[in-house]
Amino acid sequence: MYVAVKGGEAAIANAHKMLADRRRGDRSVPAITVEQLVEQLALGVDRVMAEASLYAPELAALAVKQARGDMIEAIFLLRAYRTTLPRFGASRPVETGEMIAERRISATYKDLPGGQVLGPTFDYTHRLLDPELAGDGEVPPAPARESEGEPLTRVADILAHEDLIERSAAGPQDEPFPEEPSGDLTREPLEFPMARDLRLQALARGDEGFLLALGYSTQRGYGRTHPFAGEIRMGEVEVEMDVPELGFSVALGAVKVTECQMVNQFAGSAKVPPQFTRGYGLVFGQSERKAMSMALVDRSLRAGELGEDRVAPAQDEEFVISHSDNVQATGFVEHLKLPHYVDFQAELDLVRRMRGEFEEKAKGSDTAKQEAAE
């Protein structure tokens, strides 16, 4: 039997052996360890955790190693593992107001209770390659100051005192958290229009590059939202879970998150008085770019709810949410590699037939022209 593009099990197995070989690279170079990745490529590990929706630094680092540094492949690996994990229940909403912040800045106030805390940021570094990093030079420990131990008031809460900004759906100053746990689009089928909790979940696990581009587009006039970075904070928050048998909540551990509260101008509408509105971003790990992009896109997607015209891509929920998942996107784009020759055969047949008809018609009109000339 003639089988041109039909590969056997042996071919697949050999391809995978070759992949393993190339992944390891030159054997005289020491293999990279998972600990090294967690410690020294932490932001890459954070991105994998954020977009895989699983907080597990070691597993994310393993995925990065296995994926040879291909981030989307690593995200895919971690998600495929996450999907097999049983669900014990839902945690209580994390209280970012009680975060032990490593970094906290506000662009809307010069100074505020707790102050501006720059923390470990690339901001204001000069992007000059550092030749010393090519080696393994000594790095002095960072200077540290005694923490005042006081939680940092959230900027959005300061504004909320004057009702200058809309209240969040559920916050410490409002009614208690709703009994219903928020939705989970990895367990329930996606349906449009979405509730904001599901939309935020989709954005939180959405592709950083895609959200960055969409957020950027709103700044360039495609659905402008007049944003101010009210506050960005990054640090560890406690995760607690209610245990009905015990009657109180139990701390499960801490996760590092980055939160961004965008404060957006809003002229008000028939229903709502003029006040600032919010765009919200929250992601695992340290990623301001993602948290800020998410906040911009979240605010844009609220166009309908706030009575704004929906004219730009970033305001279009179906467009944004249907295409923000990079594991889905990469799978479907790359599936074009799979054989399609049955369909292609059908198209070949049609094109040949249509070309035949075209040539016949051309011949016919040629004869007609000749006859007319004669």
Next chain:
Amino acid sequence: MTVMTGDIATYNFAYLDEQTKRMIRRAILKAIAIPGYQVPFASREMPMPYGWGTGGVQVTASIIGPDDTLKVIDQGADDTTNAVSIRAFFQKVANVAVTTHTRDATIIQTRHRIPEEPLTEGQVLVYQVPIPEPLRFLEPRETETRKMHALEEYGLMHVKLYEDIARHGHIATTYAYPVLVADRYVMDPSPTPKFDNPKMDMSPALQLFGAGREKRIYAIPPYTRVVSLDFEDHPFEIQSFEEPCALCAAEGVYLDEVILDDHGGRMFVCSDTDHCEERLAQGHKGRLAAEDAYAAKEPAQ
């Protein structure tokens, strides 16, 4: 349920946990109850990429039992890479019997083809579906297309087919050709060539369609009327081939065009490899069977 134990991880029989299978079975039952209707389901992330058969794999994983015999085809062939990969997956996680013979299979998972041999009662054909919505390329919004299905508003599709005729002289859809199921829902048969459409009509087998990335399941129950959309003066017709299979001399089957050299030399062979091999075993011989075919064969794999 049987549990497969590995060194580090434990997976349930057929990979999915029983809760998930129950959820998918409920979606399947609903799909069977409303033939051609796309049922949303909470598609899981699978250990293969979206767009590579995750919907079909989830459907198969939810209906397969230890006594089943599975056949997996892609482009009609049992030995294409993705078919090999999916078959190996189920051998690993469900340890079921597998076959390449259409007749012996209880479940056939397919991408892009329906086997040439007529299916029988009790068999299940599971299709891998990339885009379940037949109206998607006419209306990109899910909120709109769901409304159109609910109102049985299929004028747009007929206009599209009419425009094809006006522009090209005939309907220019050759695969994923839309069908009307049980006189109610317009359905995408997945990207099978329209050659296969008549096989769906009144089939004794149960046909299930799984779209993992788009999170939809739909079904055609056995003995259901499936009509390819057309016009009275432009009736639906299937592809026909001018020559028979070069290996087994079969006629009235779907053929793949195989390029033999760079001077335009080519041969046509059965797309359904099982059907072709069976005919060869029965002694049918095409133009290039035996010696010639072996001359053209690539080095042993």
